[in-house]
Amino acid sequence: MGRKLLTEHVNVEGIETFAVYRKHGGYRAVEKALKMTPEEVVEEVKKSGLRGRGGAGFPTGLKWSFLAKPEGVPRYLVCNADESEPGTFKDRYLMSKLPHLLIEGMIAGSYALGARTSYIYIRGELLYVLRILEKAIAEAYAAGFLGENIQGSGYSLDLHVHPGGGAYICGEETALLESLEGKRGNPRNKPPFPAVQGLYARPTVVNNVESIAAVVPILNMGGDEYAKIGVGKSTGTKLFSACGHLNKPGIYELELGVPVEEFIYSDEYCGGIWKGRELKAVVAGGSSVPILPKELILKTAAGENRLMTYESLSDGGFVTGTMLGSGGFIAMDETTCIVKNTWNFSRFYHHESCGQCSPCREGTGWLEKVLHRLEHGHGSMHDIDLVVSVAKQIEGNTICPLGEAAAWPVAAAVRHFRDEFEWHVTHPKEATQPGAVYRGNLVMA
């Protein structure tokens, strides 16, 4: 059993209240930070090697150090709590169970960045979590950890929670900022980056919920100690949300480096595939990352054990590897139709495209339509190449990464399961029977 830095006290009765959270060591990181200079706090986070937990994996300390600091101009820390990547449900869990952990991270982070007002942008569907956070924030104000002159340090901070309105695109940081300004969630052209012109055109850092929460254990134990956990450049612990055809779906905090096979099959974690079935494929880091067949998710192409780390999961690039992404781990058993699943994901991206860039607006619609045709037995062999070609033409040609997010799953599905797509073309009658699934690749494996 690995160390738990974020969720150690998650099952303590009343941990969502200030008093109980404080009794279990809460707000020590803030007290520690306020005795350091802001630069020293940034330095600790840099030393920790913490990489953004929202999906991109960009080093958090480095992101903080890019923040422009013009004299007399307010700057902002904005927490991205717009968790909407299919397969990802860790932030909802963290915020509803441990609201004070996020608030503590927000105070320490805001102090490090010199922000005097900070926002938590939470997806609109999670209004009930917004209520939990608002209650916890009121407690933190009452205890002197928010507001004027926090704990007599001279540092003041206001923290607010802001709901979205239902739009996956607002997880993209510049779309999130537009939305926070009361507009449609259309991503902005970059540069300028948010670090220079973010919220209200002022310097802004946008960080994922889990990244901000991780600042708390980093300050408590020190960046160097945190960096000792994990493997290589994958330091610390990470929350993985496991779903799909598993015996024990749920949220697991792992020291980075647990073998994928252990994560899926060990009773300590997901407990294997449900109903005694075989694993067919895994989407390891949220719906946007390439799907891998069983053989390639358990072992790399070179035959090494695949680990739950940024590097190991991306070993082999997009040919035989995938990405750690957001930690949304979707397991599919042998009865899963990959064509149907790919069509479902494409429908999602088409639905969620903001419509600004033609390649994405039109391309995601094409993908959905052609995949629907293939799934329903009306496709041709040409259609299989067509979806790959459309995906390629979306990729890299859009303002924001939703284009890539829509393209990658399709390209990977055809790459690894082409025979299943072809079977839908050659055997339309069989393929459209309810519950029918192509099993050729499993026989071969």
Place this chain on the structure above:
Amino acid sequence: MEPTTAAAKPQFSPAAQAEIKRLLTHYPDDRKKSTLLPVLHIAQAEFGGWVSPEVQDLVAETLGLRSIEVYEVSTFYTMFNLKPVGKHVLEICRTGPCMLRGSDELTAQLERITGAKVGETSPDGHFTLKEVECLAACGFAPVVQVREKYYESLDTEENVDAMLSELKSLVHRPILPWEENGLPTSLQNK
């Protein structure tokens, strides 16, 4: 739900007005537009689960915006219902992880039970069915959201029944967080 007519111009309840006043303090004075999404949520909760053009005009007027600034936002975000809905809107997640655990079957089941198809309201006016994308509850699939509540693991008959009977037993909508003194009398026992 009461039909909104031009004659009866909608008004926010005093509790909602107080909540909007509180929200306005969260943003810089010259950035009141930031309050738009939170206020649209309040409006939808206050006026029968949807935002009519008249209600959106009220939002615009309240925040000092032009109506078009509200319309362009309300039509972008999927949570705002632009047409009248039933007493309870069942938002059924249809995305991959829920599909893997039976959301198609759940949708069919709810259509059968309520007598409404997706996008429609049941003849008794109780339920509107709406399909939505990922609700970030994939480990507890399939999932339905109703207002601020998640109903999870709806792959068993018991859980579906429990959800529907809980919703049917609500005579009026639940008390909203800013309504400290309970529901405004105009909304009671509808």
